[in-house]
Amino acid sequence: MEDKVILSIENLSKAFGKFYAIKKVSLQVSKGEITALIGPNGAGKTTFYNVVTGKYKPTSGRILFMGREITNLPAHKIARLGLGRSFQITNIFLENTVEENILAALVSYHRKGLSLFKGMNRYKDLLEEAHSILEMLGLKDKAQETAKNLAYGDKRLVEIGIAMAVHPKMIMLDEPTAGMTPEETERMVSMIQTLFQETGITFFLTEHDMKVVFSIAHRIFVLHQGSLLAQGTPEEIRNNPKVKEAYLGGSLDA
Amino acid sequence: METLLINILNGLCYGMLLFIISLGLTIIFGVMGVLNFAHGSFYMLGAYLGLWLALHLHSFWLALLVAPLLVGALGAISEIALLRPLYNRDVSFQLLLTFGVLLILDDAVKLIWGAGYHSIDAPKGLSGTVHLLGSTYPVYRLFIAIIGPVIAVVLWFFFHKTAWGKMIRAAAMDREMASAIGINVPLLFTAVFFFGTLLAGMAGVLAAPLRAVGPAMGDNIIIAAFIVVVVGGLGSFVGAFAGAIVLGLVEALGVQFVPHLQMALPYMLLALVLLVRPRGLFGSE
Amino acid sequence: MKGMAKIGVLVLTIAFLFLFPQFAGAFPVLFLTEIIIFSLFAMSFNLLFGYTGLLSFGHAAFFGLGGYAMALLAQHYHISMIPSLFISMVVAGASAAIIGFFCIRRDEIYFAMLTLGFGMMVFTLVHQWRSLTGGSDGITGFEVPVLDLMVKKFQLFSPWSFYYFALVVCLIFTLFLWMVIHSPFGLILRSMRENAERVSFIGIDIKFYRWIAFIIAGLVAGVAGGLFAMYDRMASPSMVHWTMSAKPVLMTILGGSRVFFGPVLGALIFYLLEHTITQYTQSWMIFLGAILIPIVIFFPEGVLGTLISWGKRFMKGAGHGG
Numbered sequence: 001m002e003d004k005v006i007l008s009i010e011n012l013s014k015a016f017g018k019f020y021a022i023k024k025v026s027l028q029v030s031k032g033e034i035t036a037l038i039g040p041n042g043a044g045k046t047t048f049y050n051v052v053t054g055k056y057k058p059t060s061g062r063i064l065f066m067g068r069e070i071t072n073l074p075a076h077k078i079a080r081l082g083l084g085r086s087f088q089i090t091n092i093f094l095e096n097t098v099e100e101n102i103l104a105a106l107v108s109y110h111r112k113g114l115s116l117f118k119g120m121n122r123y124k125d126l127l128e129e130a131h132s133i134l135e136m137l138g139l140k141d142k143a144q145e146t147a148k149n150l151a152y153g154d155k156r157l158v159e160i161g162i163a164m165a166v167h168p169k170m171i172m173l174d175e176p177t178a179g180m181t182p183e184e185t186e187r188m189v190s191m192i193q194t195l196f197q198e199t200g201i202t203f204f205l206t207e208h209d210m211k212v213v214f215s216i217a218h219r220i221f222v223l224h225q226g227s228l229l230a231q232g233t234p235e236e237i238r239n240n241p242k243v244k245e246a247y248l249g250g251s252l253d254a
Numbered sequence: 255m256e257t258l259l260i261n262i263l264n265g266l267c268y269g270m271l272l273f274i275i276s277l278g279l280t281i282i283f284g285v286m287g288v289l290n291f292a293h294g295s296f297y298m299l300g301a302y303l304g305l306w307l308a309l310h311l312h313s314f315w316l317a318l319l320v321a322p323l324l325v326g327a328l329g330a331i332s333e334i335a336l337l338r339p340l341y342n343r344d345v346s347f348q349l350l351l352t353f354g355v356l357l358i359l360d361d362a363v364k365l366i367w368g369a370g371y372h373s374i375d376a377p378k379g380l381s382g383t384v385h386l387l388g389s390t391y392p393v394y395r396l397f398i399a400i401i402g403p404v405i406a407v408v409l410w411f412f413f414h415k416t417a418w419g420k421m422i423r424a425a426a427m428d429r430e431m432a433s434a435i436g437i438n439v440p441l442l443f444t445a446v447f448f449f450g451t452l453l454a455g456m457a458g459v460l461a462a463p464l465r466a467v468g469p470a471m472g473d474n475i476i477i478a479a480f481i482v483v484v485v486g487g488l489g490s491f492v493g494a495f496a497g498a499i500v501l502g503l504v505e506a507l508g509v510q511f512v513p514h515l516q517m518a519l520p521y522m523l524l525a526l527v528l529l530v531r532p533r534g535l536f537g538s539e
Numbered sequence: 540m541k542g543m544a545k546i547g548v549l550v551l552t553i554a555f556l557f558l559f560p561q562f563a564g565a566f567p568v569l570f571l572t573e574i575i576i577f578s579l580f581a582m583s584f585n586l587l588f589g590y591t592g593l594l595s596f597g598h599a600a601f602f603g604l605g606g607y608a609m610a611l612l613a614q615h616y617h618i619s620m621i622p623s624l625f626i627s628m629v630v631a632g633a634s635a636a637i638i639g640f641f642c643i644r645r646d647e648i649y650f651a652m653l654t655l656g657f658g659m660m661v662f663t664l665v666h667q668w669r670s671l672t673g674g675s676d677g678i679t680g681f682e683v684p685v686l687d688l689m690v691k692k693f694q695l696f697s698p699w700s701f702y703y704f705a706l707v708v709c710l711i712f713t714l715f716l717w718m719v720i721h722s723p724f725g726l727i728l729r730s731m732r733e734n735a736e737r738v739s740f741i742g743i744d745i746k747f748y749r750w751i752a753f754i755i756a757g758l759v760a761g762v763a764g765g766l767f768a769m770y771d772r773m774a775s776p777s778m779v780h781w782t783m784s785a786k787p788v789l790m791t792i793l794g795g796s797r798v799f800f801g802p803v804l805g806a807l808i809f810y811l812l813e814h815t816i817t818q819y820t821q822s823w824m825i826f827l828g829a830i831l832i833p834i835v836i837f838f839p840e841g842v843l844g845t846l847i848s849w850g851k852r853f854m855k856g857a858g859h860g861g
Contacts, residue, residue: 053740079742093733095797096726104730105741107723113743114751115723123723166741289648339836345648346594350792351835353785357828365822477655477781484652518663521656525641528653532645 006031006170006202007052007083012061014044014051021047023226024061029170029219034196034203036213038237039223040247045206046088048223049174053085054078066169079108084168086159088175088206094148098139101147101158102130105165130165136198137161137191153184157191164195173205177212185209189216214238222246256387261506263386267395269502270402271461275475276482276494277409278453284489285425285446287345288337291352294476295359296451300325300458301467302363305374314377314463322455329451330444337447338440356472364469371468394463401460406495413491422446423491481520485527487537496535556706560699568698569770572705574810576766577790579709581802582716583759584787589796590720591752592732593643596651596784597658598760600638601631603779605761606768607665610678613769619687620695624708624765631761632754634661639753643746646735655781662779677775684769695769705766712759717799719755728752793834795841804843 007029014022021044029035037045050056052063054075063071070078079085093101106126107113121127134140137157142150147158156176163171176192177185189212196203207213213220213234220237222230224246230237237243279293300321307317332355340347375381376394383390413419425432425442433439465471482501486493504523508516515522527534556575560568580602587593608630612623638661642653665672672678686693686704695701719725731738731745739745768774777783786809787802794805812830816823838845 055736074744075736075739076742076744079740085740087737091734091737093730093737095733096729100726100730103723104726104738107726108738108742112723113727113748116755117718117722119718119721120723120726121721126723162737162741336832336836343839346588346788346792346796347835347839349594350789351832353789354828354831354835357824357831361822361825361828365825473782477659480652480655484649488648514667515663517666518660521659521663524656525653525660528645528649528656529641532649 004030004032006066007204008064009052010062010064012048012051012063013059014047014056015059020059021226022051022058025223025226025228027221027228027231029202029204031170031202032200033218034192034205034216035219035221036217037204037206037221037223038208038210038213039229041208042225043223044226045223046174049085049172049206053083053172079166082167082169083172084163084166084170085172086163086174086176088178090152090155090159092147092155092158092162094146096147097144098134098147098150098158099127099130099143102133102161102165103127105162106130109166133161133165136195153180153187156180156184156188160191160195164199164201168201170202170204173203175206175208177207177209185212192216256389257510258507259387260389260391261510262503263391263395263399265503265506266402266499267399267464267502268506269499270398271457271464272475272478272482272502273402273495273498274405274457274460275454276479276486276498277491278450278457279479280483280486280489280491280494281422281446281453282450283483285422286337286341286443288348288352289345289480290450291349291476292332292355292359293352293451293454293479294472294474295356296325296329296454296472297458297461297475298363298467298469298472299328299359300455301462301471302367302372302458303455304459304462305372305467306367308374308462314374318456318459321459322452325455325458326448326452329454330448333444333447338443341443356476360469360472369469371466373466374462376463398460398464410491418445422449478520481524483534485524485534487534490534490536490538493534493536553710557703560702565698568702570810570814572698572702572770573767574806575702575705575709576763576770577786577810578803578806579712579766580760580763581787581790581794581806582713582799583756583763585791585796585802586716586719586728586752586756586759588788588791589801590725590732591728591749592735593646593749593752594648594651594788595642595654595753595756596781596788597638597642597654597656597661598756598787599779599781599783600654600658600661601635601757601760602764602767602783603665603774603776604634604661605631605764606774606778607672607678607764608761609765609768610681610774611671613681613684614678617682618684619692620684620704621687623684624762627765628758628761631764632758635754635757635760636750639750639757643749643753655784658779658784659781662776662781665779666776672774672776675776677773677777679773681772683772701770705770708762708766712762716755716759720799724748724751789831792841793831795838795844795847797840798844798847801841801843805841808842 005028009025009027012022012025013020025048037048039045051058054073057072062069065081065083068081070081093104103120103126106129110126112123131140131143134143137160139154139157142154147155150158160176177188180188192203193216217234220232220234221228222237222243229246230240230243275293275297279290282288282290303321303324304317307321308314311317336351336355337348340351380394380397383392413423421437421442425437478501482497483494485500486497501520501523504519508519559571584595584598587595605627608627609623612618612626638657642650642657645653666675683695686695693700695704727738727743727748731748735745764778790805790809791802793808794803795801812827813823816826834842840848
């Protein structure tokens, strides 16, 4: 049991002034699964992500990743331990090329960042790895394009690529399909499934699209007004009356 | 002891001038996100225009009314003509553009009024000295030290009680929200730039009887005003007031207690505040 | 093809720089020396600004400290040129390490203000420490150190010999900066410029990287300052003042901060403007302002950056047409 848990949250709270965005949330994410965190807008999903990945310091509670306490570590140290993340708003290096976006993450993972004099283009191994990641994402032809010129869906893929390139043990995706067309959403979902099958990385994602959640998640947590409302398999969540109420019925069956 | 009190008065007097200047700077930054490098030059222009108008209109008070309006008008024109094309660009471009305005204004006053220093007497009724704490003190300085808080109160009412004032404050807090709730942003920006530079011009006129009016006066004050708004918290009304008093006192008391370090004190204050409170004394995170 | 054109322009420029003194009198040679030194100063600034996204308003501190170190060494110790310049560089770099330690804790406008604050503290230091620095008079009346290359010694008194020395030093440090920018470290810097927060989420301690960049920029600014003190035969407080810090800012944005040689073109434009205008009028600043404003408005990527963009668009258009 202990071994199966990769991320363990104990009584986590986060307050902004007097407002509690996260209230005493405890949950455990199992290794090698796709877990989803859902909840109506303003439920505190993004704040939860930001606290876990070190962007904000929690007000109280503990966060353990692979058995190690990461509660007050800075973001870059948490990332180094193998907890990667992507962002809801596209958060990539816009003026750099697509290849450079991935390379930056690889440079960090392989600890080449303090190499000051050897040209980047002489790191053939990193370039090859970047290309294989881009190939997996279906972006190989666009390697030399400036990231800002990509289509929205492709930018989101670069976002995932950066997160994947640091060889995470677990990856937290914040609304990977936010703002996407149905076609782009479908592409993203199959991409996540492919990545999951090929790498075996634990995925923990927030998602507003219930169809997506129920089709790929093994386990679901429901956050409502900062508190954990329910947890269980997709089937259990679908039939949970409290969840239905929180969503005012309707959209769960969409 | 007497010297100390006199220095405190001097510090307050200088602080109030700084407050009026910095308030314009901080409003412009808060609403538009532009750090106006030319702000000190608008202040200088206000001093020159005040001097010139007082001479020709034979009234300091009339000059105090007209000169700031002229400075504000010039500010509004430069906002419309020069800054507008740059709002979508990196902040550094706006900084460089206002630096260009600074260069032009600084040399323009030299061309118009010459490179020398000018002075003007304090207006009648405020020109003498009073006995204070056993020594004499210029009335005009007391006047400035008092008019600062008066202006602060008037402006506080403007910002908290009038529609325009509330709108400006709202926009200073959150620009995107301002445009979302349907505020005419270009017009607001022009109005704010007009008002901000008007304040700089007003401070210039008020400073004219107090300090030597010369081409360098803008460059000297702009850095001090930057320090005030950053120490107080960018975009903060209260911060500008507090920052100005703190800086005014630090400078005045520095002369008395640590004359060798006096030049460095404002910068030490700046660095200390920023390291301890990243967004200034009254800035919001 | 594009790479070849770039190399061609570079080779021609360097060839011109080496041949120029053969045909030019003392004044043009001195003039070009100053431009070259300021180009290096501006490029060192741009490592922070264009490549790391940090606007320093106190970069003159390191330029000035390099200059003062050089002048003091020349006045008191009479060691030869290369060790002197090396010490100046180390002095500037060490100061950058200390000042940078604090400044990199903030970013954007707050970083600019902190660098301004620390820069002006250094200014006060050199201005007030009369016994060491000569106060507002600065340090003058020293001899330019001998350049000792082991096999041969060179005197650098004449404008021509000093020009060549300054040119070689600046080219070496330009190459140094070029290598840094194109290294994995440089890629991390550019990524931080784009999105510092994202960089911390890939496991990079952004403060540490900013600090290293700050130190490198300080080291190179110190070299430029050392050269300038020798060129000017003087180290004065004006080298440390914020108005000196404004120069590389101006030059870099003028030339283009996203292009490696942007600051060089900016320095060239700045000096050519100053030289041309001051021949006709005392008030050159009004003209500088009047020229600066349209450049800022119409050249969004700086002169060189915008020209390159136009060139690319033209090539593309031509490619489609043919």
